[in-house]
Amino acid sequence: MPWIGRLKLKAQLFCEQETAMGPGKADLLEAIDREGSISAAGRAMGMSYRRTWLLVDAMNRCWVEPLVDTTPGGGAGKGAQLTDCGRKVLDAFRALEAELATVAQAGALGRLEALMAPAPRPAKAASRELSAAASSEA
Numbered sequence: 001m002p003w004i005g006r007l008k009l010k011a012q013l014f015c016e017q018e019t020a021m022g023p024g025k026a027d028l029l030e031a032i033d034r035e036g037s038i039s040a041a042g043r044a045m046g047m048s049y050r051r052t053w054l055l056v057d058a059m060n061r062c063w064v065e066p067l068v069d070t071t072p073g074g075g076a077g078k079g080a081q082l083t084d085c086g087r088k089v090l091d092a093f094r095a096l097e098a099e100l101a102t103v104a105q106a107g108a109l110g111r112l113e114a115l116m117a118p119a120p121r122p123a124k125a126a127s128r129e130l131s132a133a134a135s136s137e138a
Helices: 023-035 038-044 049-062 084-104 108-115 125-137
Strands: 013-015 018-021 068-071 079-082
Touching: 018 023, 018 049, 023 038, 023 049, 023 079, 023 084, 038 049, 038 079, 049 068, 079 084
Parallel strands: none
Antiparallel strands: 013 018, 068 079
């Protein structure tokens, strides 16, 4: 998720209600490509085995072709690899992130940042009292 100044960009593409691609899934595809294994990629990213497989399954269901191909087992010729479609989707998504960053740097972001305080001011007494009242009611 690239930061440009104070702006955090997070591009996500949806296939109906399912997140088809986002920064985390792109990172996972890169890890699978590097590790040659879905489970090893998940471990490298600090994700559970189940979570990793669920993300791969979602990606494989949301595109015209699967993004990851698997061959069960360990050893030579086993594991996981990106398909041609997976490489194209990953490359296009990273290019989209770069284009969004370029657009964000052109003009409007600078105008917004010029109007932003360097840090939040302390909460006013009334705001603190409302917060205290709300927490005591909970």
